[in-house]
Amino acid sequence: MPGWIAENRDYLFFVLACLTLFGLLETWLRRRTPHGCLPWMAWPALGVLLCSGWFLVENGGQSESRRIQDFMQGVAPTYAQEMTRMGHAGLTLDTPPDDTNYQRMIAATKRWKAVNPVISDVYTFRKIDGVVRLFVSSETDYDRDGKFEGPREQRVPLGKEYPQADENMLRALAGERTFSDEPVHDEWGVWVSAQVPLFDEQGKIEGALGVDYPAEKWIAAISVGRQRMIWLMAVPVLILGFATATTGALRTEVDARRSIEKQLRESEARLRTAIDGIPFDVWVMDLTNRYVLTNASSRENWGECVGKGLADLGLTPEALKMWEEKNLRAFAGEVVRSEVFQMVDGESRLLHSIIAPVRVADKVLGIIGLNVDFTERFKAEEALRKSERRFALHVMQTPLAVIEWDTEFRVTAWNPSAERIFGFTAAEMLGKVATPFIVVESAREQVAEVWQSVINRRGGWRNTNENCTKDGRVILCDWYNTPLVDDDGRVIGVASHCEDITQREILEKQLRQTQKIESLGQLAAGVAHEFNNLLTPMLLRLEMLRADREGDPDLLAALRSIEDAIEQAAQLNQRILAVGRRSSGKRELMALNPVVDDTIGLLRHTVDRRIALDMKLAAGLGPLLLDRSQVAQIVVNLTLNARDTLLEKYPTFAGTDWIPRIEVSTTMVQAAAPVEGASYAPFMRACQRLTVSDNGAGMTTEVRSHVFEPFYTTKSPGQGTGLGLAVVWNVVKNLNGWIEIESQPGEGTSFHVYFPVPDAPPPVFLSGPPSPVAAVSSSVGNGLNILLVDDNIFVAETINRLLTREGHNVTYAQNGEEAWELCSDGKDGAFDLIMTDQNMPVMTGVELVRTLRKAGSTVRVVVVSGHLSAELTKELNSLGVNGLLAKPFTQKELMAMVAASVSASREQPRPSAG
Template identity: 30%
Template sequence: MNSLRLRILFPLWLFGFLPAMGATRIMGQPLEWFFGINGVLLGGGVFLAAYLVAGWLLKPTTAVMKGTTAVLRGVPPDAQSAEWLPADFWKLRCDINMIFAKQRQALNAAEQHACQTAQRLLNAERLLREAFTALQGLFAASDEGVLVVDAQGAIIASNSKLDDFLGKPVEEIAGRDSKRILSALIDRFEEKAVITAWIEKTSASLEGQAETPPLVSHDNRVFSLRSSPMRTDAGEVIGRIWIVKDRSEMRVLENQLRESQKMGTIGQLAGGIAHDFNNLLTAIRGNLTLAELTPASNQAGVRDKLQNANHATTRAAELVKSLLGYSRRSTGAAVRKAMNLKRLLADVQNLLKHSIDPRVTIQMRGGMDASYATGDATQIEQVMLNLCLNARDALPADKGVIEIAVENVTHRKPSKAAENNETAEFVMLVVRDNGHGISEEHRQRIFEPFFTTKSGSKGTGLGLSTAQDIVREHGGWIEFDSELGRGSEFRVFLPRLLNPEQVEEESPIDNGPAINAPVGSQTTILVVDDEAPVRSIAMNMLGFLGYRVLEASDGQQALDILLRTQEKVDAVLLDIYMPKLSGRDTFKELRAVGNDVPVVVCSGFVIDPDEFTILSQGRTPPVDIMLKPYSLDGLSKALAKAVQKPQTDARAFELSDNRAPQQPTMLVS
C-alpha cells in the first residue's frame, strides 16, 4: 500500500508545486526565491499537503481491497473498511460466498469422482488382464485350429492346433499373409477344388457363419472348415475368423449312431419280412413235395411244380437281397456314387410292402425324366425308410395310404440372405401320408435327437434326426407340411446329377433260361465251400455243364489240392466264409506263392471288389464275384469266363453282367 501511496504522492506534489512557482513569478519574485529558505518551506508544505491528500484518496481503495479480501476469504471485514463500503457490498459478499461454497462442493465431488474413476479403471484393467489371460488360455487349449484375420487380410492371431494341422508354425509358412495360410489349408485336403470354391465364396460374403461338409485330408482324417466375420457394435466388418475342426472321432460316433438307428429300422421291418419269407419257403417246400409225388410219366406236371418253386426262390432271394443291401455296414466315409433314385424308391417300396399291414396302400409316383444324384444309396434308403415308417405309425386303423414320389425340380437354394435368388436342379423325394398329422407344439422339435411322441417300444427319436443329418451331408435339406387330421408330407431335396457317367445299379437275380454249351470233360473246376449242400449243388451244376469237378471243404484242403498235388485245376469256385482258412486268406496265399489260377469268388454276403484287388498283391485279381443264390446260367457264364481268361491277364476283373467294378448287392439264400 505504501508504494501505491508514493506513486500518487509524487504527481500530487508536482501538480501542487508547479502552480506555486507560477504564482510566485506572477508576484514578481525571482526563481532563486524557490531555492532559498522560503522555497524549501513552500515545497515542504506542498509535499505534506500531497501526502495527506494521497492518504485520503487511498482510503476507499484500501477499504475495497480489504473488503474484497475479506469476502474472498469468507471472514468479516474490520471496522475501518466497513465505514468506507456500502451495505450492498456485503450482500454481494454473501452471494459470492455461496458461489464459492458450491464450487468447493463441486470440486470435492469431482475429486471424489476422479478417485472412484481411477479405482474403476484399475479394476477394469485388472479384469481385462485376467480376461485376456483366460482367452489366451482358451485360445491355446482349443481343440480346433483357429486363425484370426483382419479386414486387410493380415493374420492377427493363430493357435498351436492350427500349427499341428499344417505341420509347421503359421509364421514359417506365411508370416502375416492369410492368403498363403488358406492356400496351405487347401493343400491338406483331397477335394481341393471344392474347398477352394468354398473359401472364395465365403471370403466374399458378409453373411453369418458358414461351414463346409466333412472333408477328408491326405492322412484320411475328417475335418470341417468354419468361418464367420468379426463385426463391431455398429455392424462394420473388421476381420474374419477361420476354424478347422477335427471331426474324425465325431464321424465315428455319428456312424455308430446311424448304424444303431438303422438296426432299429431293420427290427421294425424284420417281422413282416420273416412272415413273407416263411410264406415263400412254404411255397418252395410244397412245390418240391408235389413234384416228388407227381408220377414220373407226368413230366409237364413235375416241370410246372419245379418252376413254381424256382419262382418262389427268386422272390425270396430278392427279398433278402433288399434287406441285406440296406443293412450292410459302411467302413468309414460314405460310399458316394451316382445313384438311380427311382430304382432306390422301388427297393424301399419292396421292403415296405413286406413289413406293413396289407390293408395299407403303398403308392409310388415318378416323373418321366431320369432322376440321379450323387451319394450313398444305403444312407438315402435309410432316410426314406425312416420317413415311411414314421408315416406308417401315423396312419389310421383303416384306409391308410403312403405315397412315395420322386420328381425333378428347379428350386432356390436355402439361404439366410433374403436377396439370394440363386436356383439349381434338385431331385425331390416325397413321402406323403393321410395320418393324424403333427401338432403345432411338436413341429419345431421333430428333428431334435431323441425327441419322440411314440411309446418307448415304437421309437427312439433318432429317425428324423439321423435323416436330417444324412441329407445335409449330401448337400440337401428336408421340408415338411402337416395338418392335424389330414396327414403330413415330407420332401427331401438332393442336388440332381444331370449326366451320370457311372450309376450304381442293382444286378438282377440271374434266372434266364440261356445256358452256355458244355466245354467238355477236360476242364477241371475246384469247388471250395464248407457247406456240403451248397457244395453238392455247385458240383452237380458244373457236372451237368460238362466240367470235371473237384471239391474241398475248406481253404486249407483247397491249398493242398492246388499246391501239393499233381491235379491240373483250370479254375476255382471259392467261398469266402469257411473254417480253418477263409476264402480271403486262401486267395491271398495262392497269389503270394505265384499261383495265378483263375478264381471266381462266391459268397452270400456283400463283397467289396477292391478288397480282392488289394489281396491279389499286383497279380491276377478274381475273374468274377458271384453272390448266392446263383442260377445255373449265372454259374455257367462265370466259369466260362474264368476258363477262357488268360492266366497272365492281370486286368481288373469284370462282373458277370459286364458292368464296371462296383460293390455288389446280391444276398445269401
C-alpha cells in the same frame, strides 16, 4: 494430444482423485488451526509418486499386450508348420470345396480354435496377381453359442478376395513374422493379428498364416493391466496422505505446546492417546538419538523403547546401519519414505516407513517415524486378486450355465452361459423363482423332488430333465447341484452347473439308429448267406429233375411253381441285404429309386396290412451322392411316422369308405432351399424329390412349426421319444438337402425331401453284385479238372453232380486250407479251374486266392458267394479272379461261368497279392 488423453483417461482420473484428496486434507488442516497445512514436501512427493506411477501403469498395460502378443506369435508358427505338413502348397484357386486335404486343413483350424478358445480365427492367404486372397478359413463361432449362424460365422470360400490387407500381411507374405497391434476392421469384426509365412517343400514362400485375436479383448486386457497398477498406486498415495496429514497435525500440536504449557500437556496426552490407537508403529526420537515416544503398536512389536537408542534394540548390523542412515537424513531435514523388509519377532515383515523431522520455528528438534505393516494386507490382496481371477474365469467364461439359488429357489447368480442357454438375461432372472421360466410343466414335480433332496443334503447332486427357453423351445439339460453350507453347517443356498445336451441326445439317437440298421445288415448278411446255400442246391436239383422228366408235363408245371417260389425267396433275400447294407460313413454315387424300392419292399412286411402302401418312382432319375443307410433311415422314419398317424385316425373312421394310405414317390423338380428373411430370390436348381404322403389327421400350423424340434411329440405318453423327425432333419441336412411339409388338419400330410443334383459329379466306381454271365456254349472246356471248394456238403454235392454230368473231373475240398494243401508246391497245375465259396471256416475264398497269387499261381479261379461287398468285389478283381457267381444260380449260369472262365483271354499278367 486428444488421442493421448483418451488412452490415459483412467490414470488422469486417478491423478484428479489424488489431487482432490490432498486438497481436502489441506483444507481440513487449515480449518483445524490457523496455520495448519500439509508439509511442503507432500505436494512434490505426490508429484513424484504420480509421475512414477504413470510409468508403472503404462508398463502394466504393455505387459498384458506383450503376453497376448507372445502367445499368438508362439502358436502361429506351430499352426503354419502343420499347414505345410498337410500340403497347403498344393491348394489352388481351382481346388474343390470337398478336396480331402482342404477339408483336413479346415478341420485342423476348427480344432485349433477349440483347443485355444481365446483365438477368434486361424486362416491362410496368398497374394495372387496383386490381390490378397483367403484360402483356408473355416466356420467360426464368433458368438460362442455352439452354432455357426449368420454370414460372418460361415466358412469363407477358397480364393475370396481380402481387401483389408495391411502392411503386416504383405510383410508376412515377404517372409517376416509380424504382429498387428493396431486393430484391423473387416467384415468379420475388429482384430489384432499375428502372421507368419508358409513355405513349400523347396523352402519357398507360398503364402502366409494368420491368427486373429478380438481387438475388444485386447483393449480390455490392456485396461485390466493398467487398472491393476492404478489400484497398487492407490496404497502409497493413501499412506502419503495419511502420513503427511498426521505429520501436519503433529507439527500443529508442537507449535501449540511451545506457546501454552498447559495446552502442551493436554495436547501431549491427546497425542499419546491418538497414536496409541493407530494400528501401526509411531515413534519420536530426540536429538540425542533416544526414543522419547512410542505408541502401543510399536511397544508391542519392539518392546519398551523410550530412553533407548537404535543400538539397544538388538538389530542386525545391516539393519542398524540402514535405520541410522535414514534417521540422519531425517535429522538433516529430509522426509524419508521407503519400503523395507524387517525381521519382527522372528518373522520377515513388509514395512512402509516414513521418517520426518520435527521442526519448531524451522529448527529440527527431533524426528518422528511411522512404520506401517503391509504384510498381511499385501498377502490378502494378492490372494484376493488370484481368487477373483479364478472365479471370473470359471463363472464368466465357462460354457456351462452357472446359477446360484437361495433356499427359496430364487436366482441369486446367473452367468452369461445361462443367458445363452435359456435366453433370459440376468436382470430378468435375479430374485425370481426359476420354475415358471425354465422348467417345463411335465418336469416340475421331478425338479421339486430333486430340490428338496439337495436342500436337505440327501442327494440330487446330478439330475437330467427337460427345460424350456425364453423363445419356447424345449431342451434337455444335465444339472450338477451343490448345496452351499456356511460355517455353522446351515444350507444357505445351492450352486448349479447346467449343460445343454439336446444336440448330443439327438446325435446319440441318430447313432443308435444307424448302429441298429448296421447290426441288422450284418445279421442279414449272415442269414442271407445261409439262405442262399439252401436255395442254390434246391434250384440246381430242381433243374436236374426237370431235365430228367422232360416228358412229364404235369410234373414240369409243378416244378415251375416251385422254381418261381425259390426265385421270389432269392429276390427277398437280396432286398434284405440291400436295405441292411453296412454304411461306409461316406457318400457314394448311387440311384435314389433302388434304395427307396428296397426299403419300402422290406417295410411292407411290417406296416399294418390295413394300410395301403403305394410307390410312384419316376423313371430316368440320375445318380446322386448319397449314403445308403442314411437314405434308408429317412424312408423308414417318415413311413413309420405316417403309419402312426394313420393308426391314430383309424378308430374314428373304421367302418367307413376311408382307406388309410401311404404313398412314397420320387420325381425330378426345380427347387430352391428356403432362406428365412432373405430379401433376394432364392437360387433354383435341379433336385430329386422324395415325398412320403399320408391321408391321416394332418397338422396345425402350430404343430408344423415345432415338428422338427427335439423331444416335441403329439403322441400319447410312452408312444414316442420326439426325436424321430429331428433325426430325419439332421440326416437330410447332412446330405446337403432340405425338407418341407405340406399339411392340412383332417386332410393328411406330405413330407418333401429334396436332394440337389450335383452339377459335376466326381468319378466314382460303382460296385454291386456280380453281373449275369453271358450265354456261352457249355461244350467249351469239357473234361476239365476242377477243384471245388465249399464247406456246405449239400451245395457241394449238387454242384459236383452237375459238373460230373457235363464230363468234368471234380476234386472236392471242404475249406480253403484243404484246397491250399492240394495246390501248394506247384500242384495247382493239376487243375484247370478252382471254384471256391467265399464264406468258409478256417480259410475264406478271398484268403485262398491271396495265398495262391502270393505263391505265383496263375490257375483260373471262380468265386461263388451269396453276398459280396463292394470292397471285397474290388479286391477279388485286383487279384485277377476269372468270375464272380452269385448264389442262387441256375445250371445254365453255372456252366456258362465255367466255359467263360476257361476260354477268357489271359494276355495281361495276373496281379499278385504280394
